[in-house]
Amino acid sequence: MVASISSSIRRRAVAALAVCAAVASLSGCYVAPLHPAPVVVHAPAAMPPAVPIPVTLSARLYPANEQASALGVVYAVVTNDLHGRGTFQATIQGESFAGEATRKAGSSREGLASGAGTRGSYLSCQYSMNSPSMGTGTCRLSSGALFTMHVGG
Secondary structure, three states: OOHHHHHHHHHHHHHHHHHHHHHHHHOOOOOOOOOHHHOOOOOOOOOOOOOOOOOOEEEEEEOOOOHHHHOOEEEEEEOOOOOOOEEEEEOOOOEEEEEEEEEEEOOOOOOEEEEEEEEOOOEEEEEEEHHHHHHHEEEEEOOEEEEEEEEOO
């Protein structure tokens, strides 16, 4: 009987050893797919083109005749949208003038600025830019007053 118990323990020990060996041999394995999923690469988003920021320039209109001398120095503002156009604003003796400034066709330097007043007057200017931020010109008020204009600086 001792021999049969010992033979039974031996069989169980061999079976346990076989199970342990099988488990140990599988512990280093891993599962890999036969057809891996495709890798999706996202292209960088396109940046929108830079929008030019309008440039605002101050302008001073100095009296050039007797009618203008009675009005004194006039301060104006020109806002350039960087596409050949802009706005023009001035105030003369409490009357506000608003209009636009444009470059002459075919010229990157010369232009016209005009403004209508809140009391029915108008102001017309011609100018030439010496650089992107400085220029000179002349302005005429509907009353006949003449001004020399300096832009920028």
